[in-house]
Amino acid sequence: MFKDLSPNIKSSITRSITQTFEQYMSDIEWSEERFSVDDYFANWREYITTRALWYNTIPDSMKRDPKFHEDLANRINEIIERILSEPPSEEQIATIQIMQEELGTHYEYECKAEALYVENLLKNHMQNNR
Structure with a gap:
C-alpha cells in the first residue's frame, strides 16, 4: 500500500519519520538505556x-488497513536503520574533537x-562558558 502513495506523500512520510526519530533521540540525549519503542x-x-500535513491526505480506509501499518512499520525501520548507520562526516569528527579538547x-x-546532537551540545557548553 505504501508504494501506491504519491512520491510527495512518501517523501513527506520519510521526513516525518526522520524528524520525529532524531527529535526523540535528542530528547533522551541519545541514551540507549532510555530508548523506548513505545x-x-x-x-x-x-x-x-x-502536525504532519500528509496525514489528512491519506484516506481513512487506508489508515485502517493492517497492510498499510505493516508497510509503514517497515518504512520506519528502514529509515531508522539508515539514520543509525550513516557515519559522521570527517568535518563533524574534527569539529567535535576540537571542542572536546x-x-x-x-x-x-x-x-x-548523533554527532550533530553532540556538536550542538558542545557548542552550547562553549557559549555558556564564555
Whole structure:
C-alpha cells in the first residue's frame, strides 16, 4: 500500500519519520538505556496527527488497513536503520574533537545524527562558558 502513495506523500512520510526519530533521540540525549519503542511511537503518533500535513491526505480506509501499518512499520525501520548507520562526516569528527579538547569532555557518538546532537551540545557548553 505504501508504494501506491504519491512520491510527495512518501517523501513527506520519510521526513516525518526522520524528524520525529532524531527529535526523540535528542530528547533522551541519545541514551540507549532510555530508548523506548513505545515512547517513540507515541511521539510519532502525536506528530502525525497534529502536525504532519500528509496525514489528512491519506484516506481513512487506508489508515485502517493492517497492510498499510505493516508497510509503514517497515518504512520506519528502514529509515531508522539508515539514520543509525550513516557515519559522521570527517568535518563533524574534527569539529567535535576540537571542542572536546577545549572543554575537556568525552562524548561518544556513532552516527551522523548523533554527532550533530553532540556538536550542538558542545557548542552550547562553549557559549555558556564564555
